[in-house]
Amino acid sequence: MSLGLVHRKEKQKRRNKRIWAFIKFVLVIGICGGIGYFAHEIGISVAQEEVFLWKTRYETQIAENKKLKVELGQDKAQLDQLNQLLPNEEMKSLIATVTEKANSGVEFSRMETIINGVTKDASCFAEIDTKRFIVLTNLSTESVSTASYYLGLITLAGTGTPSLNENGSPEAWFDPTKEVTINFMLAGGEQQEVSGTLPLYHSVITNGFEYRFTITPGRTSFVDASVQQCNL
Numbered sequence: 378m379s380l381g382l383v384h385r386k387e388k389q390k391r392r393n394k395r396i397w398a399f400i401k402f403v404l405v406i407g408i409c410g411g412i413g414y415f416a417h418e419i420g421i422s423v424a425q426e427e428v429f430l431w432k433t434r435y436e437t438q439i440a441e442n443k444k445l446k447v448e449l450g451q452d453k454a455q456l457d458q459l460n461q462l463l464p465n466e467e468m469k470s471l472i473a474t475v476t477e478k479a480n481s482g483v484e485f486s487r488m489e490t491i492i493n494g495v496t497k498d499a500s501c502f503a504e505i506d507t508k509r510f511i512v513l514t515n516l517s518t519e520s521v522s523t524a525s526y527y528l529g530l531i532t533l534a535g536t537g538t539p540s541l542n543e544n545g546s547p548e549a550w551f552d553p554t555k556e557v558t559i560n561f562m563l564a565g566g567e568q569q570e571v572s573g574t575l576p577l578y579h580s581v582i583t584n585g586f587e588y589r590f591t592i593t594p595g596r597t598s599f600v601d602a603s604v605q606q607c608n609l
Contacts, residue, residue, distance in 0.1 A: 501589070501607035509599045512537040512551040517598075523562075526604050531581055531588060532562040533602050550598040557600070559592055575600065585609065 475488060511522035512535040525532040536558050537551030551557065553575055561569040561581055571579045577592040587607045595601040 501605050505603050505605050507601055507603040509595045509601050510534065511598045512557055512600055514539040514547075514549060514551050516547055516549040518549060524602055526588070527606075530564050530584065531604070533559060533590075533592075534562070535559045535592075535600060553594040553600075557592075559600075559602075561590070582609070 478488060479485060506526055508524040508526070510524040510533060511517065511519055513519060513522060514537055516539050521534070523532050523534045537553075538555040538557075539547035540550055540552040542548055556572055556574055557577070558570060558572045559577060559579070561571070561579065563569075563581070563583055565583075569579070569581060571577055575592060575594050577590075579590045579592075581588045581590065587609055589605045589607060591603045593601050593603075
């Protein structure tokens, strides 16, 4: 074999090697590019799914917040309605009085009749009748002391605690700073009792009128009882 032929073959081999090397390089570059592109697409897809997931959660949270606001508004409205239905202090006092009277034997029908007869603008007579009577104690020499109004329609009597002198010994007259009990006796036999420290205030409703009493301390042993007649 001539040297020229050998040289051409060697040159051909080197050329083929360079071609294959270039092809391999292109293939490697293509594969790497494909892998990179695929990874990029996957990353974008994952990111889009994450965005969609968080957007869905956000919208769900917004919807739940709106629902809670509506429910809170409804609860507040119901609470306001309940507060309007609950009795205030004046209503509680009235209910307590009605309950006390019912427990003492007063019929509900009678109380209902009296309450239905009461009007908003009650007018009273100008005349005020004032009388006095002794508040009896367990040391009183008198056995009875009363004051009657309107020809015996209402009669008052009272009891109290004896006063103490400088030596601490009890006296026959009552102590106006201690609790007293005033008994209101009606012509039909009904009795009403009020206890407390003076002054005391009490209303008696009978014969279609209201009689407003004020009991204040009088001279020793006595109280002054004033009454004013009013329309219901």
